[in-house]
Amino acid sequence: MGGAVAKQNLPKALVPEKKLEAKIVEAMKQRESKGTSIKSFNSIILKFPKIDMSLRKCKATFQQFDEDANGVIDRQELKNCFRELKINFTEEEVSDLFEACDISDEMGMKFSEFIVLLCLVYLLKQDPTGLHVKSRMGLPELESTFETLVDAFVFLDKNHDGHVSRREMVEAINETTSGGRSSGRIAMRRFEEMDWDKNGMVNFKEFLFAFTRWIGIDNDDEEDDNVAENN
Ligand SMILES: [Ca+2]
Ligand SMILES: [Ca+2]
Numbered sequence: 001m002g003g004a005v006a007k008q009n010l011p012k013a014l015v016p017e018k019k020l021e022a023k024i025v026e027a028m029k030q031r032e033s034k035g036t037s038i039k040s041f042n043s044i045i046l047k048f049p050k051i052d053m054s055l056r057k058c059k060a061t062f063q064q065f066d067e068d069a070n071g072v073i074d075r076q077e078l079k080n081c082f083r084e085l086k087i088n089f090t091e092e093e094v095s096d097l098f099e100a101c102d103i104s105d106e107m108g109m110k111f112s113e114f115i116v117l118l119c120l121v122y123l124l125k126q127d128p129t130g131l132h133v134k135s136r137m138g139l140p141e142l143e144s145t146f147e148t149l150v151d152a153f154v155f156l157d158k159n160h161d162g163h164v165s166r167r168e169m170v171e172a173i174n175e176t177t178s179g180g181r182s183s184g185r186i187a188m189r190r191f192e193e194m195d196w197d198k199n200g201m202v203n204f205k206e207f208l209f210a211f212t213r214w215i216g217i218d219n220d221d222e223e224d225d226n227v228a229e230n231n
């Protein structure tokens with residue numbers, strides 16, 4: 001309750017993202033109440049190649065919405081994208097999402113940032129009223145990959161509070177890999193990689209960004225393509 005007063009003193013610019021983060025945590029908690037199909041940390045690792053492939057295929061979607069083909073999706077292009085995918089977010093929500101995901105500050109979203117944004121949209125679009133639609137965004141294959149990522153996060157977030165703590169990360173890894181010091185160290189390293197703002201907690205957005213880095217989605221064959229095109 002005391003937090004309400006402190007919140008009002010925040011600089012205005014900080015509020016939108018906080019609001020969005022709160023919405024994401026809320027949506028994640030809702031989803032967590034349904035549990036996870038993932039049984040072990042190793043099974044997440046085993047899913048990497050499939051996730052990797054599916055996300056790479058999404059490059060065509062990215063290019064489709066990058067109307068001026070400059071390699072990034074700007075605000076207007078994102079708005080058009082949402083219209084096309086029938087994602088009915090308010091202007092403010094679209095803008096908040098853009099700011100939350102445009103972390104490279106290149107006047108637009110790179111591919112990896114776009115993927116993270118779509119996955120957040122996927123999570124936010126779950127329908128608590130239970131009106132089930134087969135696909136939330138008309139991108140069924142991508143959505144099943146997003147579901148896997150959400151599922152993985154739910155597995156890691158043992159106490160279902162919408163954040164993965166360092167302890168939860170260690171617990172998740174130790175569950176399967178018979179403990180031992182090396183797995184503990186791996187867990188630590190993974191955790192530090194994920195926790196960008198170093199607040200000791202990993203939220204879903206941090207998790208997704210870490211994921212795109214682990215599978216190296218931005219350092220793909222793009223450069224080769226460009227060379228081929230220019231020659
Ligand atoms: Ca563009
Ligand atoms: Ca937690």
Ligand SMILES: [Ca+2]
Pocket residue numbers: 194195196197198199200201202203206
């Ligand atoms: Ca963090």
